[in-house]
Amino acid sequence: MENDHKRELSDSELIDSFLKDELSAFEALYERYRKQLYSYLHRLMPGQHALVDDIFQQTWIRVIGQLHAYRHNQKFLAWIIRISHNLAIDHFRRSKHEETNDFESDRNIFFSEEKYEPWRNIDSSELSAALEQCIRKLPHDQREVFLLRQENIGFKEIAKIQKCSINTALGRMQYAIRNLQKQLSEWNFRKG
Amino acid sequence: MNCENAREMILSEDSSDCIREHIAACPDCRSLAAGWAALKDLKPVPAEPSTNLDFKIISAANAHPGLMKRHRHQVLVRRFVIYATAASCALITWVVLNTIHNQAKLEQYGSFWKNIDVENEFYVLMSELDFGIRDISSEAYSDISTESPEPDISNPEDLST
Numbered sequence A: 001m002e003n004d005h006k007r008e009l010s011d012s013e014l015i016d017s018f019l020k021d022e023l024s025a026f027e028a029l030y031e032r033y034r035k036q037l038y039s040y041l042h043r044l045m046p047g048q049h050a051l052v053d054d055i056f057q058q059t060w061i062r063v064i065g066q067l068h069a070y071r072h073n074q075k076f077l078a079w080i081i082r083i084s085h086n087l088a089i090d091h092f093r094r095s096k097h098e099e100t101n102d103f104e105s106d107r108n109i110f111f112s113e114e115k116y117e118p119w120r121n122i123d124s125s126e127l128s129a130a131l132e133q134c135i136r137k138l139p140h141d142q143r144e145v146f147l148l149r150q151e152n153i154g155f156k157e158i159a160k161i162q163k164c165s166i167n168t169a170l171g172r173m174q175y176a177i178r179n180l181q182k183q184l185s186e187w188n189f190r191k192g
Numbered sequence B: 001m002n003c004e005n006a007r008e009m010i011l012s013e014d015s016s017d018c019i020r021e022h023i024a025a026c027p028d029c030r031s032l033a034a035g036w037a038a039l040k041d042l043k044p045v046p047a048e049p050s051t052n053l054d055f056k057i058i059s060a061a062n063a064h065p066g067l068m069k070r071h072r073h074q075v076l077v078r079r080f081v082i083y084a085t086a087a088s089c090a091l092i093t094w095v096v097l098n099t100i101h102n103q104a105k106l107e108q109y110g111s112f113w114k115n116i117d118v119e120n121e122f123y124v125l126m127s128e129l130d131f132g133i134r135d136i137s138s139e140a141y142s143d144i145s146t147e148s149p150e151p152d153i154s155n156p157e158d159l160s161t
């Protein structure tokens, strides 16, 4: 009964309740976003299960500690993704991972002319699996913008997450789509 | 409208009339719009965190300072209730025991008073305190008859009374 009531509350109301020491409010908030964030992180860092688990857990621990500083005019999902993003960046910096910087070296994607895209007619589950493979090959920043847009995060929020201008975020998204279109066309060609 | 404006509107999913006109006339933007429309909802079955991970996170929330404060408050309240109950029990026990003890004492005194010859004891006490009625012993006292003596008919003074 109480959980049903909680499910109807907005993110802001749940956060306020939790800050007034109601654990069940946090449980409802967590339930609302756990799958979405976890899935997002898995797609952002494919194949790195332990790292995803670690960043997912650290994200929520930071969320718990910083909820009092949450501004209610922002999207909660965008806020927690920003925390995840910062944690992932910290991790990659610490491990001197090159992946976060490969965006800058990947500007050679051309604007294609509109062409026939046969992959659009393929069964969606097969196409979805192929897309996941193509997303893995995207430079990190493009992958991130694309996945954030799939989660319906606006460009203003994306710019905040990536600490760049809205225009840069738009450019990354455009490159991502062109890149994926190209890769899917090649995949479809190979598939015969 | 130029392609830059169109790009922002396409990728932000703004579907106003002016963007439709631009897309109809511009192959690049049309391709971009078609690509995004085909890909935006193409998501795999969502992955789920393990129950162990869920547990760790909920436990972390449970240890939130505010909740901790409340826990501490609850512990204090619980402790107060326990102590107050213990004190009340002790008080009640003491009152009950005391009452029983007093009653036993009363009963004891009651039987003492019942068995005592009050009148006799009074005189014993008085004699012990030496209030000048030493001679009035029960023995001496027994000689004093409360009844009037028979008049001596041989004595004319008696007859006159």
Ligand SMILES: [Zn+2]
Pocket (backbone or CB within 6 Å): B002, B003, B004, B006, B022, B026, B028, B029, B030
């Ligand atoms: Zn255009």
